[in-house]
Amino acid sequence: KRQGFEDNNLIEGFRISGLGQLIEAGVESDRLVVFGA
Template identity: 65%
Template sequence: MKFGILVNEGPYNHQASDSAYRFAKAAIDKGHEIYRVFFYYDGVLNATKHSEPPSDDRNVIKNWQKLAEDHKVDLVVCVAAGFRRGIVEDSLAPGFRISGLGQLIEAGIQADRMVTFGD
């Protein structure tokens, strides 16, 4: 089954991104496909290459990056929400790409299920 995932919140204020990552990983491990993960609202902050969390905690951005690397998951950051928050092409960690909101609607159409994680 193809899942689309929407992440509404940034990496550390809320658990949303962690929950979305755990869900995505479990889905892939069970043989499902993640059609796309779309980052919107403050969720765009999950894509920043400048995050350096303390070494004794998980690295949310790296988790996503690794998922993209290992399983070719499409990680898309909303351009409009990103520009508002200072997330532009140059800010992106490897594995993320920036594109329009239409990519979210398209994921809703193409994926079998759309799951939202937010505040």
């Protein structure tokens, strides 16, 4: 829990985990789609 949010507050099977993992996904993938930026 962080700032009152659960890590499973998205659609089932998805979660918000951190900026580090977002950066890693961008580096390792061919494309990265971000909604709500």
